[in-house]
Structure formats: structure tokens, C-alpha cells
Amino acid sequence: MAPSTLQTRKEYARRLNAALEFIDRNIGEEISLVKLASAAHFSPYHFHRIFSAFIGEPPAEYVRRLRLEKAAGLLVADSSSTVTEIALACGFSTSALFCRLFKGRFGMSPTAWRDGGYEKRKNRQPDRNIGKDKSLRLVYQWPTETDSRGRRKKMRKSPVVRVEDVPPLRVAYVKHMKGYEDKEGIGNAFQTLFCWAGPRGVISPDMRVLGMSLDNPDITPKDKCRYYACVAVNEMVRPEGEVGIMTIRGGKYAVGRFAGGDDIFKRAYDYMYGEWLPKSGWQPDDAPAFESYVGEPEGTPEKRRFVFDLYVPVKPLE
Amino acid sequence: MKTIDLKKTLKPYYTASAVKPVFVDVPTMNYLMVDGTGDPNGQLFQEAVGSLYSVAYTLKFTFKKGQAIDYPVMALEGLWCADDVADFLSGKRENWQWTVMIVLPDIVTKKDVEQAVAAVKKKAKFPRFPEVRFEKFAEGRAAQVMHVGPYSAEGPTVERLHRFIGEQGYKLRGKHHEIYLGDPRRSAPEKLRTIIRHPVEKAKP
Numbered sequence: 001m002a003p004s005t006l007q008t009r010k011e012y013a014r015r016l017n018a019a020l021e022f023i024d025r026n027i028g029e030e031i032s033l034v035k036l037a038s039a040a041h042f043s044p045y046h047f048h049r050i051f052s053a054f055i056g057e058p059p060a061e062y063v064r065r066l067r068l069e070k071a072a073g074l075l076v077a078d079s080s081s082t083v084t085e086i087a088l089a090c091g092f093s094t095s096a097l098f099c100r101l102f103k104g105r106f107g108m109s110p111t112a113w114r115d116g117g118y119e120k121r122k123n124r125q126p127d128r129n130i131g132k133d134k135s136l137r138l139v140y141q142w143p144t145e146t147d148s149r150g151r152r153k154k155m156r157k158s159p160v161v162r163v164e165d166v167p168p169l170r171v172a173y174v175k176h177m178k179g180y181e182d183k184e185g186i187g188n189a190f191q192t193l194f195c196w197a198g199p200r201g202v203i204s205p206d207m208r209v210l211g212m213s214l215d216n217p218d219i220t221p222k223d224k225c226r227y228y229a230c231v232a233v234n235e236m237v238r239p240e241g242e243v244g245i246m247t248i249r250g251g252k253y254a255v256g257r258f259a260g261g262d263d264i265f266k267r268a269y270d271y272m273y274g275e276w277l278p279k280s281g282w283q284p285d286d287a288p289a290f291e292s293y294v295g296e297p298e299g300t301p302e303k304r305r306f307v308f309d310l311y312v313p314v315k316p317l318e
Numbered sequence: 319m320k321t322i323d324l325k326k327t328l329k330p331y332y333t334a335s336a337v338k339p340v341f342v343d344v345p346t347m348n349y350l351m352v353d354g355t356g357d358p359n360g361q362l363f364q365e366a367v368g369s370l371y372s373v374a375y376t377l378k379f380t381f382k383k384g385q386a387i388d389y390p391v392m393a394l395e396g397l398w399c400a401d402d403v404a405d406f407l408s409g410k411r412e413n414w415q416w417t418v419m420i421v422l423p424d425i426v427t428k429k430d431v432e433q434a435v436a437a438v439k440k441k442a443k444f445p446r447f448p449e450v451r452f453e454k455f456a457e458g459r460a461a462q463v464m465h466v467g468p469y470s471a472e473g474p475t476v477e478r479l480h481r482f483i484g485e486q487g488y489k490l491r492g493k494h495h496e497i498y499l500g501d502p503r504r505s506a507p508e509k510l511r512t513i514i515r516h517p518v519e520k521a522k523p
Contacts, residue, residue, distance in 0.1 A: 195383055198376035199434070201368055201442040205391070206501055236443055296390075300321075 010241030015040040016054050017244040019047075020175070023063055027070060028091050031063050055177065065224075067091050068105050071098065072219045075114045077284050080318070083110045122218040161256040161276050163314060168250035171210060171230035172197065172243050179223040180213060180265065189229040196243045197231055208232040211308075212248070212290040217266070230290070249287045253311040254280065257294070261305055265291070268310045282314040289313065319382075322389040322423045332393065332497060334513045336464040339482040341518070344457040349395075349419040350374055350431065351455075352448045357411035358396075358469075366418050366448040367394065369438065373450045374420050376434040381425070389423045397493040417493075419455075428452040457492070462515035468507035472496075475514055483518050492517035 019040035023031060036059055037047035051059045071090040074081065081089070087098035087110075102110050108117045174196075176182070176189040190209075197203050210230040217225050230248075239245045254276065258268040269289070277284060294307040325332070331344055350373055352366040374391045381387045397417040400406055405413040422431075431452035439447055461483050465475040476494075483490060495517070500510035 191379070191383055194375070194379045198379045199372060199437040199441040201372040201438070201444060203375040204368070204371045205394075 012050065012054070013242035014239060014244075015042060016051070017175070017239065017242065019051065019059075020055075021244070021246070023066065026091075027063075027066060028089050030091065030093075033059060036063075063091075064101065065105075065220075068102060069215060069219045071102065071110070072106065072113060072118070073216055074286075075110055076118045079114075083114075086110075118218070161254055161272070161280075163280075163282065164253055164255050166250055166253045166311065169208070169210075169248040170233055170235065170237075170245065171248060172202065172233045172237060172239075172245055173212070173228040173230040174242055175244070176227045176229065177224065179221075179225045180217060180227055181222060183262070186211075186227055186229065189227070192242065193229050193231060196240065197233075200237065202231060202233050202237065209293045210248075210290050211293070212288050213265075213269070214288045248290060249313060251285070251287075252282075252314050254282060254314050255309050255311050257307070257309050259305065259307045261299075261303065264306060268308075272310055272312050277312070277314070280314075281317055283317045285313040285315040287313040320387045322387060322425070324389055324392055324421070324423055328392070328421065332499070332513070334462045334464040334515075336466050339461050339463040339479050341459060341461050341486070342515075343459050344515075344517075346454060346456040348422045348424065348426065349453055349455050350377075350422060350450055351417050351419040351453050352450050353415075353417050354448060355413070355415050358414070358416065359411075362448070363416070363418070365444070365446055369442075369444065369448050369450055370394070370418055370420060372438045372442055372444075373431065373434045376437055377422070377426055377430060380430070380434060387425065389425075392421045394498045395419050395421070396496045396498070398496065399493045419453075422452075426452075457495070457515075457517050459488075459519070460495070460515050460517040461486075461488070462495075462513050465512045465514050466509065468510060469512065472512070472514065479514055479516060483516065484521075487521055487523075488518040489521040490516055491519045 019036055022036060022039035033048065034044045037044040040047065040051075042050060048058060051062070055062060057065070067090045071086050071092075074086045074090070075083070078086070083099070084095040087095045090098075092098035092101070099110060102113070106113060106117075106121075172193065174189040174193040176185045178185050180186070194203065208231065210232070212228040212230060213225065214228065215225040233245065237245060254272065256268065256272055256276065258264055258271075260267070268291075272289075273284065289310060289312040291308045291310055294309065297304040297306050299305040331342055334340065350370055352370050354362050354366050356362055371391075378389065378391055381389065395418070397419070398406075399415050400410075400413050401415075402413070404410075431450070435450050438450075461479060463475060463479045463482070465472050480490065495515040497513035497515065498510075499512065505511075
């Protein structure tokens, strides 16, 4: 008997997750359509169409965009590597090809980007000044600080951001690939995740709910930034349909606790990357940051308030 | 999205003073329940709580998705008894009988619960699945007090509650009831907050 439409849809979603994971893992290597299709268990002939239909852009274009965006991030974050080294690390066969494509996408050479072009572009973003007049609300309190006197002392002289060793974390995820400002889309991703997780015994009051923002909205087009809604799971849980399973890198993370409304996320990232990191003696490591939510969002659906710990992967500044 | 703010509407029953016991008139409410016997640190108790939460969250998200109604999953509660009350004092945990439960908003029906239970049974890979049921529970007049500290140190708080009940001209009725507001996996034991409640009736003079 032919599988039902629902089963087919689920299987397609599962395979596309496999394709996207394959791209992320091999972004520095050559990724041919044939290899990609076989990672997703589709025939190369049909894969191109299926990928385009689900993801919204053809596979080659998607891979190229991700390579360029990763390189654009590294150019700014990793000043010790040359343009050629970064080009090769991001899967471009030659530095010349990279420079040409980079210019086509960002309208300037990689060197110009590195020498202030990125900063200039970032500051041109129209919505950057939203909430700027308000001071950033970091929460000067850690749950482990049980002694209230010690806590009060901490509030006066901060280190509010601390570096922690974090064990690898296995999570189930549902991805949302249409940007961080699409609140409804992100809400739907969590809805799908929780509807899947509920009957599978994954949810309890002590569950860990995470959000992983893979792209820098100052580099990636705003409506294409990838957000993964995640919940921690044990070793028994298997991927199913659009619910994928991944392991978040263990190791050193800079962790800061933030609280605020919808705009707190952007401000939290700006603070960690723009203010804390440059003064910290650490540099960002090549892995995505994630938000670990503390309790459910409070307030009304129109005006929500979030509390979360932002985990930024770091390595020592050499 | 419509929100049912159970935490607000049920506030009188889910808050208590650590200093002074009070009387509450607990309305008849619907609960998810699982029964069992034995040590609350044992496997069966953990499985009971696990299946209870699976059904509770399945229901929550079914309503959120299907009917755009959001409500919070309320605190875990437990009813405790033993054939011989002395087993509590002597710590014979294998004889402790318990019911773990979570209160539901009125919109959730018995049928909804049965469907959620079926979904969990089908999808969860539990080795065993303690039976979760829907039950109406009319607790009525009760006295309650907040216990702050580890579960193992509840003795004096319970005694204080019982003494209060006697002093007010009432006597114990029904089962000892606890509401676990703290999460033992997250909070330090000395900070755990638990409401200790016991239903009462007028003592005959």
C-alpha cells in the first residue's frame, strides 16, 4: 500500500533536514548536487526541484549564499586569517572566485568589508536604533546565588557574563528559516515541536527549551535567517518528520542572562558580540550561539517578556 | 489566542503562608491522576509523574494548536495515605499509597484526556505506562500551610497544621494533600516550597 500523504510529507521533511545538516557539516568542502541528493536519499534528478520548493531557493544558490555569509562573518571575527584562508575554509576553490562573488553580493571587496565596510553597513540598518535610548537590561542575578547578601554584592560589581564549560547537549529541533522578526513563524516552530514532544514524554517542568539563531542579521538577509526551536532530549529519541535531532557543541561558552521584550534578543547579541567579547580576552568560536529560555514568556501575546541565558561559544584569544 | 489564567483564578488554593495555617474551601475541580504504592524516590513514582506530565502537556498543546486556547500546566500535587498511619512516622515507604495529580481547567473533558492518553501510549517509548485518568475531586473545606524546606523535614509542619485544625474545632478527614511548588531538581532542598493541606470537618463537641 502506498504511504499516506502525511507520511510522505514527514519523510520529505526528514530528508530535507538531512540535506541541510549535510550542508552545514560540509560547508568548507566541495558540495556537489549528487552528493547532497544522496545525503538526502533523493535522486539528483528530482532533488533540485524538491529543495527549491521547500527551502525557497535552489540548492547551489543556497550553498553559495551560506558560504558567502559565513566568510563575511569570519572576515570580521577572525582577524588573524587572510582573505584567501577564509575563502578556502568556506569552500571556495580560489580566492579570485570568492572575491568576485563577494563583491557581487555585498558590493565591496572582502578587504574593504573587513576594514570598516561591515561596521558601516551594520550601522546603516534602519531598525538598529530601536530601543537604543533604553539601557540594556541584563539580569544581575544567577539562580545558584542562594545567599541574598552575596547576590546584592554581585549586583553592584558585575561580572554578569561568565565563561562556563558546557557539556554537549542533544536536542530535538524544528527549524524556521524566515528570519527572527517573523514571530508567528517562530511560534509555529515551537508549536510543532511541543505537539510532537508532549505525547513522547519529552516535556516536563524541568525541560530545557532553547532557540538557536544561526545567522547574523547584519549579514544574512533578514527574511532568510535560520532559527531552530529546540528542546533537550535523551539518547532514546529519534528524528521524525520535520523534527530533527542534533547535538549542540560542548565546550566553553560565555553566558549572560537577559530579560526584556521582543527587542531584547537583538540587543543581547549586540551586547555579547559588540561590547563584552572585545573586552573579554575571548573570541567567538566557530559554532552557533543559542538562547536558553528561563520559564515561559510572560505578559500578553502582544507584549511579551522573555528571560533567557545567551550562550556564545568562545575560544581563548591567541 | 485566548489565555486561561489558572494561576490567577486558582490563586487562593495555590498560595499559603509559612507562618499561619488558613482554611480554604476548595471547589470541585477536575484533575489528571495516577495512583501507586511505594517509595516516592522509587522507579514507579518517577514513571507515574512522567506519564502524568506527558498527558498534561499533550493536552495543553492540543488545546493551544486546535482551539487557540492557552493555559498553564499547574503544579504537581500528591494525595498520601497508608493503611496504618504509623507507616508514615516510621518511614515504611513501601506501604505508602499515593495519587499524583495535576489540576485541569474546566474546558478539558474526560474525552480529551482519553484521547491524549491514547496519543501518549502510541507515541511515547515508555517501558511501562502507569494509567492516567480524569477525575472530579471535591475536596471541600481544608486547612493548609506552606512548608519551606526538604520533603523529609515536613514532620513539624504537618504537626503544626494538625494542631491548628484541632484548636479551631475541626478534625481531619480524607487524605493528606501536598502541592509541590518547587522543583526538587532545580531548587536547593532548603528552599523547596510545598503546600501541606488536609481536608477537615467540624469536630463534634
